[in-house]
Amino acid sequence: GAVVSQHPSWVICKSGTSVKIECRSLDFQATTMFWYRQFPKQSLMLMATSNEGSKATYEQGVEKDKFLINHASLTLSTLTVTSAHPEDSSFYICSAASRNTGELFFGEGSRLTVL
């Protein structure tokens, strides 16, 4: 079946640094990818919709300058958490919609810890 891979699976960084998380569709093309954030024991919250070749669409309350999203190809979207602070520590999950079928597949998630 279709696979979505996220890298890194977990990352620890110092406050003030930037962290990039990659989301790749391994065996299908995805014109649209989505980024979610999940706090402990809470549900997934949609952060933004990433469209290949165009600017991402951010949900209300999500800072676009804080969470930079780039979708340069049909198989890769990246989320960069800029000037990370401890409150940005969370589990970030991406999903990718198949270009052919529209079906959605999820990555395994990336855990960010900001010290």
Next chain:
Amino acid sequence: AQRVTQPEKLLSVFKGAPVELKCNYSYSGSPELFWYVQYSRQRLQLLLRHISRESIKGFTADLNKGETSFHLKKPFAQEEDSAMYYCAPDKAGGTSYGKLTFGQGTILTVHP
């Protein structure tokens, strides 16, 4: 406001017992509704969607527009059904299968 509610955070049943995970939604238009499941240490995966009206792993879900509900049911729960279950309407109205709003999730535990 568009909202999805899963009233039970935890649900425990014994093996072989029927199980129902509740989901109520408040949405304008006609959203497409999904149930996603996350087994321990695994990624989120699609369980079923209302438009296909299929049964997956013995689970079914009926969309009740009058009650705005999309409850997930299984007549005989199995231990391997223990997982986190999310109800999720598609914000885009079914056009992208992607812009999902997730409910709070229900942790189902099936005891032997």
